[in-house]
Each structure stands twice: as C-alpha cells, then as structure tokens.
Amino acid sequence: MHARLIAVAALLPCALACPPTTEPPPEVEPVCTEPTEPPCRDQTLASIDVNPTQVGAGVIENAARDAGGFDTHVDATAGGFGGNGAYVYGHFTDDGLEKVEVNDDDSFGSMDWDIGFRRFVIRLNGGDGGPSCVSAANAGLSTPFDDLDEVPEGADFQMDDFMTDSCELIPDGSGLPTAPGVTMQNFWDYTPENCLGMTGNTYLLELSSGRHVKLVVTQYYDPPEAQQACEEGAFGDFDGEESGHLHFWWAFLD
Numbered sequence: 001m002h003a004r005l006i007a008v009a010a011l012l013p014c015a016l017a018c019p020p021t022t023e024p025p026p027e028v029e030p031v032c033t034e035p036t037e038p039p040c041r042d043q044t045l046a047s048i049d050v051n052p053t054q055v056g057a058g059v060i061e062n063a064a065r066d067a068g069g070f071d072t073h074v075d076a077t078a079g080g081f082g083g084n085g086a087y088v089y090g091h092f093t094d095d096g097l098e099k100v101e102v103n104d105d106d107s108f109g110s111m112d113w114d115i116g117f118r119r120f121v122i123r124l125n126g127g128d129g130g131p132s133c134v135s136a137a138n139a140g141l142s143t144p145f146d147d148l149d150e151v152p153e154g155a156d157f158q159m160d161d162f163m164t165d166s167c168e169l170i171p172d173g174s175g176l177p178t179a180p181g182v183t184m185q186n187f188w189d190y191t192p193e194n195c196l197g198m199t200g201n202t203y204l205l206e207l208s209s210g211r212h213v214k215l216v217v218t219q220y221y222d223p224p225e226a227q228q229a230c231e232e233g234a235f236g237d238f239d240g241e242e243s244g245h246l247h248f249w250w251a252f253l254d
Contacts (some may be wrong), residue, residue, distance in 0.1 A: 036223025062096030127159030
C-alpha cells in the first residue's frame with residue numbers, strides 16, 4: 001500500500017504541469033541540428049516588412065480533435081489589414097502548437113520555432129524563411145486529411161525559396177508587395193468576391209527533428225460564418241475585420 005502511494009505521488013507533478021513533449025521517436029534521425037543563416041537575411045528583413053523588435057502579440061490556442069491531432073487557432077491579425085505587426089511563431093509538440101516568444105529579427109537566427117504566421121503568410125523555418133531546415137510538400141486533395149497516416153512515397157519537400165540569387169523578393173501573387181512566395185501559399189485562393197477561400201490542400205511538413213506533420217488550413221476568417229460566406233459568395237455581409245484568424249488541423253505522422 002505504501003509503495004502504491006509513493007508511485008501515485010510521483011505521478012502527480014506531471015499530471016498537474018507536464019512540459020510539452022518534443023522528443024522524436026528514437027528511430028527518427030534529425031534533418032539538421034545547427035542553424036544556417038539564410039543567404040539574403042538582411043534583404044529579406046527589408047523586403048517582407050518585418051517588425052524587427054516586437055514579439056507577435058497573437059495567441060495560439062489548441063483543441064484536441066476526436067479524430068486525432070489538434071484544431072489550432074492562431075491570431076495572426078498583426079495589426080489588421082495592411083498592418084505590419086510581427087509574425088507569430090510556433091513549435092510543434094505532442095501537446096499542441098506552442099508559441100515561441102521570438103521577434104522577427106531574432107527569428108532568422110533561431111531554430112526554436114518551426115512555423116510563423118502573419119495574416120495569410122505561413123513561413124517555415126528553413127531556406128529563405130529561417131536558419132533551420134523545416135520543409136513542406138503539398139499533398140493536395142488526393143487523400144483526405146484524416147485518411148493520411150503516413151508520408152506518401154515521392155513526397156517533394158521544399159524549404160521556403162522566395163528570394164532570387166540577387167536577393168530580390170519573389171512575391172506570392174496576392175498583389176501585396178511584401179507578401180513572400182512561400183511554400184505553403186496555396187492553402188488559399190481568391191474567390192470571385194475577392195476574399196480568401198480555403199483550397200483544402202493538405203501539407204506535409206518535415207521538421208528539423210526528422211518528424212513529420214500533416215496540416216490543412218480550414219479557416220482564415222472569424223467567426224466561421226464569415227469563412228462560409230466567403231466560400232458561398234455572400235461575403236458582403238462582413239466587413240473584413242474578422243480576417244487573419246488562421247484555423248488548421250494538424251497531427252504528427254511519426
């Protein structure tokens with residue numbers, strides 16, 4: 001009886017406040033362990049209109065899904081339409097997407113974050129996007145999110161590549177001159193009402209740890225009725241103040 005009480009007591013601290021689980025399974029090999037400064041770091045900072053000293057104020061909220069994984073909301077409003085607030089940075093853990101308190105300037109030297117959000121831009125920590133090696137592949141609509149349980153053979157993982165060899169910005173086609181052409185830019189498309197409809201594309205992410213994540217963005221506008229109105233051609237009922245609230249499903253594949 002005494003031994004059982006000791007065992008239960010030993011579990012209590014973790015039950016009350018466990019740190020996020022971030023260690024990959026032992027059979028997974030890391031892709032990179034040391035930072036590599038992006039080749040056009042200074043020009044990138046200037047081109048994408050970052051906020052160099054401010055930490056993004058937006059919150060990250062996670063809710064467990066019945067089908068597994070998480071339904072995550074990121075407040076990526078960044079000061080509203082046309083605002084230049086800082087990116088909000090996140091790190092994937094077994095307990096949800098954890099916010100990383102880093103400013104835009106320092107993000108280009110930090111491997112602590114995996115993914116960054118500002119308005120409709122989703123930046124990865126790799127290639128031109130940061131010093132790590134996070135990459136993504138677009139699995140499209142071929143397999144529904146909940147049916148995808150492993151990395152498909154031949155998945156083409158790409159790090160963000162939105163700067164030319166001469167360090168000029170490659171834009172994403174949105175018409176905004178400071179929006180970089182990131183790897184995950186095809187999660188949205190303009191609808192006839194000129195609002196952002198969700199394409200439903202599922203992305204596969206390869207993290208620096210070697211683990212893989214599947215992710216699909218489900219919403220850019222809050223409340224959900226606003227996103228639905230955008231998809232159905234009735235967006236005129238909303239004034240756009242709801243934009244920049246990214247909702248997405250995600251789960252680890254290993």
